[in-house]
Amino acid sequence: MTHYTRKILAICVALTVIAASTLLAIESIIGTQAQSASASGIGSLADYFVPGSFPWGTAFDSSGRVWVAMPGCDLAPSCPSSTPPGKLALFDPNALNWVTIVSLPAGYGQPIFVAVDHSGKVWFTMPATNSIGVYDPVSTTVTQWAVPTASAGPWGIVIDSKGTIWFTEHYGNQIGSFNPNSQTFHEVATPSPNSQPYGITVDASDNIWFTENNDSVALIGKYTNQGVLNEYKIRNGPTGGTGLTPHMITIDPNGNIWWSEGWVSAIGILNVAAAQPGTNNGVTEYQYTPSCGSCGSHASGISAGKQGLIWLDDSLQNTFGSFPIGGGSFSFYNSPTSGGHPHDGLNVDSQNRVWFDEEFANKLAEAIPSDPPTPTPTSTSTSTPTPPLGSGLGTDSFQRANQSLWGTASDGQTWGGDANSQSVFSISGNTGRVSNTGGTSYSAVLGPTAANAEVYATGSMSSFANSNFGDVLRWADGNNWYKAYIDGKSLFMQKKVNGVTTILASVPFAATAGTSYTIHFRAVGSTLTANVWASSGPEPGGWMVMASDSTLTSGYRGMRFLTQGGTAAVTSFLAKSL
Amino acid sequence: MFLRHKKLVLIGVILVLFLLLVACNSIGNDSSNGNTRAGSTQQQGSIPAATAVATITPQLVTPKASGGSQGKGPITIFSPTPVPGGKAGSQQVVLGDRTLIINSASKQKGGSTNFTLIYLDLAVQNTSDKAIMNQPTFFQLMGLEGDIFDYQYNSSDNFYGPLAAHTTRSGTIVFQIPTAAASSLRLLYRPEIATETAIIFLGVS
Numbered sequence: 001m002t003h004y005t006r007k008i009l010a011i012c013v014a015l016t017v018i019a020a021s022t023l024l025a026i027e028s029i030i031g032t033q034a035q036s037a038s039a040s041g042i043g044s045l046a047d048y049f050v051p052g053s054f055p056w057g058t059a060f061d062s063s064g065r066v067w068v069a070m071p072g073c074d075l076a077p078s079c080p081s082s083t084p085p086g087k088l089a090l091f092d093p094n095a096l097n098w099v100t101i102v103s104l105p106a107g108y109g110q111p112i113f114v115a116v117d118h119s120g121k122v123w124f125t126m127p128a129t130n131s132i133g134v135y136d137p138v139s140t141t142v143t144q145w146a147v148p149t150a151s152a153g154p155w156g157i158v159i160d161s162k163g164t165i166w167f168t169e170h171y172g173n174q175i176g177s178f179n180p181n182s183q184t185f186h187e188v189a190t191p192s193p194n195s196q197p198y199g200i201t202v203d204a205s206d207n208i209w210f211t212e213n214n215d216s217v218a219l220i221g222k223y224t225n226q227g228v229l230n231e232y233k234i235r236n237g238p239t240g241g242t243g244l245t246p247h248m249i250t251i252d253p254n255g256n257i258w259w260s261e262g263w264v265s266a267i268g269i270l271n272v273a274a275a276q277p278g279t280n281n282g283v284t285e286y287q288y289t290p291s292c293g294s295c296g297s298h299a300s301g302i303s304a305g306k307q308g309l310i311w312l313d314d315s316l317q318n319t320f321g322s323f324p325i326g327g328g329s330f331s332f333y334n335s336p337t338s339g340g341h342p343h344d345g346l347n348v349d350s351q352n353r354v355w356f357d358e359e360f361a362n363k364l365a366e367a368i369p370s371d372p373p374t375p376t377p378t379s380t381s382t383s384t385p386t387p388p389l390g391s392g393l394g395t396d397s398f399q400r401a402n403q404s405l406w407g408t409a410s411d412g413q414t415w416g417g418d419a420n421s422q423s424v425f426s427i428s429g430n431t432g433r434v435s436n437t438g439g440t441s442y443s444a445v446l447g448p449t450a451a452n453a454e455v456y457a458t459g460s461m462s463s464f465a466n467s468n469f470g471d472v473l474r475w476a477d478g479n480n481w482y483k484a485y486i487d488g489k490s491l492f493m494q495k496k497v498n499g500v501t502t503i504l505a506s507v508p509f510a511a512t513a514g515t516s517y518t519i520h521f522r523a524v525g526s527t528l529t530a531n532v533w534a535s536s537g538p539e540p541g542g543w544m545v546m547a548s549d550s551t552l553t554s555g556y557r558g559m560r561f562l563t564q565g566g567t568a569a570v571t572s573f574l575a576k577s578l
Numbered sequence: 579m580f581l582r583h584k585k586l587v588l589i590g591v592i593l594v595l596f597l598l599l600v601a602c603n604s605i606g607n608d609s610s611n612g613n614t615r616a617g618s619t620q621q622q623g624s625i626p627a628a629t630a631v632a633t634i635t636p637q638l639v640t641p642k643a644s645g646g647s648q649g650k651g652p653i654t655i656f657s658p659t660p661v662p663g664g665k666a667g668s669q670q671v672v673l674g675d676r677t678l679i680i681n682s683a684s685k686q687k688g689g690s691t692n693f694t695l696i697y698l699d700l701a702v703q704n705t706s707d708k709a710i711m712n713q714p715t716f717f718q719l720m721g722l723e724g725d726i727f728d729y730q731y732n733s734s735d736n737f738y739g740p741l742a743a744h745t746t747r748s749g750t751i752v753f754q755i756p757t758a759a760a761s762s763l764r765l766l767y768r769p770e771i772a773t774e775t776a777i778i779f780l781g782v783s
Binding site: 051107128129143144172 | 638641642645648649650654713715721723726727732733739748758759762764773
């Protein structure tokens, strides 16, 4: 053997040792993880391609087989009208294969959710064609019915013990029922015009429970077996814009109601014994921290298991997991296929197997829990206290360096509303500027909320052509406030409630561009009063305009501007509680 | 002789390790029928391997339609009709008694990174001989995951309100939605006449 050959052999040996060590290390890691997974409650995990695309809702037949609705397009947010009719398919967990594939005929839409009745018929909703349908496996026929309200968006579906079909109307504010015997519909509207009902379930007494999905509404609805609609708050205080979107809903073995909360990475429970309509008594929210900080998070499917666990999935985290019914901490696992998007079709069967669709992977996943995990005593519930009403001042002299946005006021508080997010706001020449708003009005608010308060604001306009500026009180957002303003011709008192403006009072007041004016606006109880005067002079005695209105009871204090192509320049702002 | 023996031993060890490597590589992979079982990475550990998948030919059913008819769903608009002479990306939606014009759709960050503001520059033209309504509740956003949002953070102060015959209201409305939801957005326009409900693709810039 030459020296060269010996050298080659030595290198081979070294590489082999490295490879062997690496293999041993990998094996060691795998062994540790398997042990951990078993301890955490998952025995096995599998997924199966569906014979269609975009699987969504699931339901079990009396044999424990799994029906899956496959719209063939992503109904969130919508499908093209050219999408062909969708499919239903039946998966047999024992054979581990698909046993029936139903291609809906022409004239049918895209099924999104399914439910199986006592005779084995498969009911489904089709939002794009505003219909519900049924497939009879015995006669292999399908029938469909148009929902009475046009464009109602039939969505979630459930069947009560009497065989009545219940569904949510997601594009509106109703739930509907269908009696298969009389073939008649009945629709029930929620008070809110945009409640967008989503998930639906039925309890042992045939009460219908559903989520009101829109985060401006965010309620749990109950339509009792006596025909009464009750609504339960999830949180006290406004929820609009928070991302709290109650989504799917389920009932645990104790009869309590659970729901997924969409964009706030949480689930909620209503303890039925403590529930009171119109309140959030009995509600607890449990929030989790998504492991992927940049993926987004959406708590989607939810179902109650047989081992004291609530199961859920997070479509954007691509995970599924569990939470103890009695409280505790979440356990999460990756969905089998990367990017699979586990969504609304999560369901736990009678053998405690957890099924969920992977919408974007076109698969049906099955997770079999092992021994139940020991619940930890630590609750991860989150409270959402209503901020206390403030009583402080807000004041700004605008004496600071030129900058974009309004930044921090002279009293140390940070301006809110649009003042620190919209580029129309700036500080220039020791004045607060608002320039070039176009046709959109913008607000600046300072300090805490208050019920009874007053504002003094001093400023000028470069032009009053289709422009105005004034004080706001009880401001909640750009669509809800009281305002006292001048437009060059008059002093107006106005309210805006849910986007709709109403003039409450007005008085002629000639104002000229480039002149500084002070506007004094006060709200005490339902009494609103205001004055305006040229800043070079004193405030008029008495009040120039008065109105009575009780629509808005509390909110922030500030100013609101519409300058078109011009500029408003504010030199002082003072707000105080009364 | 000793060297030759050593060489054979080393080759043997390499072969054994190679076979082990091949064997290890096969653990946890079962792609029969295109399905996946086990082998997936979990946040809390891996999962034991599962049994093989049986192959049964499914029953393919094209059911006979036994009656009924489909309903009237929303008008879905995926290919916008540009506004004649309008901005790039503008679109108009002609409905029975009105035309909805979307001059632009844009987004800005909200007060925190968790929220995004969606700006819609709109006009509603009453093309009928009767007054029509124009209310905030008519405008909603649909995004991924199936949720619908209608929280408007701001709007032009003169945009909402009734429209007399053959008049127009223009303005900007501003939605606040979760940042993660601010993609693939559609406008769900549901006016007082339900049959005019439309789902409109928004090319949010």
